[in-house]
Amino acid sequence: MLKKNFEFRKVLSKGKYYSGDNIEVFILKNNKSLNFIGLAISTKTGKAYIRNKIKRLIRENYKNLEKNLKDGYNIVFLWKKNKSTENAKYSTIEKDMKKIFDKANIIQENKEKI
RNA sequence: CGAGUAAAUUGAAUAGUCGCUGGUAUACUCUUGAAAAGGAGUUACGAGAGGAAAGUCCGGGCUCCACAGAGCAAUGAUGCUAGAUAACGUCUAGUGAGGGUAACCUUAAGGAAAGUGCAACAGAAAAUAACCGCCUCUCUAAUGAGGUAAGGGUGAAAAGGCGAGGUAAGAGCUCACCGCUGUUAUAGUGAUAUGACAGGCUGUGUAAACCCCAUCUGGAGCAACACCUUUAUUUAAGAAGAAAAUGUACCUGCUCGGUACCUUUAAUAAAUAUUGCGUGGCUUGAAAUAUAUAGUGAUAUAUAUUCUAGAUAAAUGACUAUUUUAAAAGACAGAACCCGGCUUACAGAUUUACUCAUAAA
RNA sequence: GGCCCGUUGGUCAAGCGGUUAAGACAUCGCCCUUUCACGGCGGAGACAUGGGUUCGAUUCCCGUACGGGUCA
Numbered sequence: 001m002l003k004k005n006f007e008f009r010k011v012l013s014k015g016k017y018y019s020g021d022n023i024e025v026f027i028l029k030n031n032k033s034l035n036f037i038g039l040a041i042s043t044k045t046g047k048a049y050i051r052n053k054i055k056r057l058i059r060e061n062y063k064n065l066e067k068n069l070k071d072g073y074n075i076v077f078l079w080k081k082n083k084s085t086e087n088a089k090y091s092t093i094e095k096d097m098k099k100i101f102d103k104a105n106i107i108q109e110n111k112e113k114i
Numbered sequence: 115c116g117a118g119u120a121a122a123u124u125g126a127a128u129a130g131u132c133g134c135u136g137g138u139a140u141a142c143u144c145u146u147g148a149a150a151a152g153g154a155g156u157u158a159c160g161a162g163a164g165g166a167a168a169g170u171c172c173g174g175g176c177u178c179c180a181c182a183g184a185g186c187a188a189u190g191a192u193g194c195u196a197g198a199u200a201a202c203g204u205c206u207a208g209u210g211a212g213g214g215u216a217a218c219c220u221u222a223a224g225g226a227a228a229g230u231g232c233a234a235c236a237g238a239a240a241a242u243a244a245c246c247g248c249c250u251c252u253c254u255a256a257u258g259a260g261g262u263a264a265g266g267g268u269g270a271a272a273a274g275g276c277g278a279g280g281u282a283a284g285a286g287c288u289c290a291c292c293g294c295u296g297u298u299a300u301a302g303u304g305a306u307a308u309g310a311c312a313g314g315c316u317g318u319g320u321a322a323a324c325c326c327c328a329u330c331u332g333g334a335g336c337a338a339c340a341c342c343u344u345u346a347u348u349u350a351a352g353a354a355g356a357a358a359a360u361g362u363a364c365c366u367g368c369u370c371g372g373u374a375c376c377u378u379u380a381a382u383a384a385a386u387a388u389u390g391c392g393u394g395g396c397u398u399g400a401a402a403u404a405u406a407u408a409g410u411g412a413u414a415u416a417u418a419u420u421c422u423a424g425a426u427a428a429a430u431g432a433c434u435a436u437u438u439u440a441a442a443a444g445a446c447a448g449a450a451c452c453c454g455g456c457u458u459a460c461a462g463a464u465u466u467a468c469u470c471a472u473a474a475a
Numbered sequence: 476g477g478c479c480c481g482u483u484g485g486u487c488a489a490g491c492g493g494u495u496a497a498g499a500c501a502u503c504g505c506c507c508u509u510u511c512a513c514g515g516c517g518g519a520g521a522c523a524u525g526g527g528u529u530c531g532a533u534u535c536c537c538g539u540a541c542g543g544g545u546c547a
Binding site: 002008038039040047048049050051052053055056057059060061063064090 | 132133134168427428430431432433446447448
């Protein structure tokens, strides 16, 4: 997990930007052997109950897709401000994340075979 | 059956797969260490958000502010009575006032005769009332000098109300009824209620304007505070010397009261600020559940049983199946030191007591 | 998480118990000019929201919503 404020700034300023229908993603290379995730959802999207729900859904999706990803990246997920919170469902987020990881060429298809 | 009032409860359940955060362990593996003990991971067991966790509007615990003390002032809060409570601006039971056909609901409800201020426009006049009108005297008349609050219209508010007597015209000037004020008797712990007697009753409204009276009130807040650690700055306990005051600084605006004060030296300590995926504070508590007793009730007492989140970029989720449902798991919504209340948001369901209306007997 | 402030036309803002709620920029119309700008005249447009006190509330009191500041 990313925790500190300067870590987020590095990723947001230097990382590459990808956008789905509801989610925005920033990705940076990291020289370590693990992936680090950061979640940031502003208070303007909703109240605390809704923000917690979105965080959980993103984390669940990431767990299911984590096996297929390459190692050594910092990834930051954001929620788009204009989108209504009714779209926050498991299936819609899954589509966005798959699209984005395809574009970014992070997916490692041969991992399971090896 | 319909319309409604009050109080209380609930806030989907079960199974499977994957995954998250603490706790426990004579468990297993690795590791630091002389040892005691500690750290990381795995496994097993068991636990894991609300009625409002929310707003931060009140009250308390707890911590610090010198040892947090006394008095006065100021500021602020409360304001019918009696009680409950650790405390409260909360709650309970009553009183008065207002609303509703009723069940029932609302109510910051002391003092305007201690003083000050304000009352726009309209109106003669907004608190020392004479514009029109009515009446008397002077006079041909106008005018002038007086008396008068019954009538007029203005306004949110107009000088106790209505009737009779009385009068030049009028007037609590007198009287009956009502209202008001005071005294007193009875009932009640009390607010107050009921009755009797007396006073003719000049003195509007506003205190959620200043103010007066009564009661209470030191300040800051777990990002408090304590400890460890990184870095920097400043200071001086002890020793020696100097100085000693109706002084200076701080604690609190003032008084009392309290603490400190200047110079030199070396080494250590302390203070302040700062660094940290730091540690504690952190969850056993005015605790929860059940029963009994006392009380109209808030609540109190006793007994038994239970241990029930403790995170820090912040844990409860996702998927599948079944049940309830006409169908869809759906409303409001996420603990952050902890309690007692208040306020606000809320789909659906259930229970109890009561009222009104309609119909029938 | 705690503690504090604020909300008046599209924007910046005065007012603070009373009569039509000042003013500036912007906007609309007319005039001026060959035209535009500048200038002149006129118009439209607001007290965040729900209750209470008061004869009367933008103002006083209480609640709610929204916005902002500060503390490691």
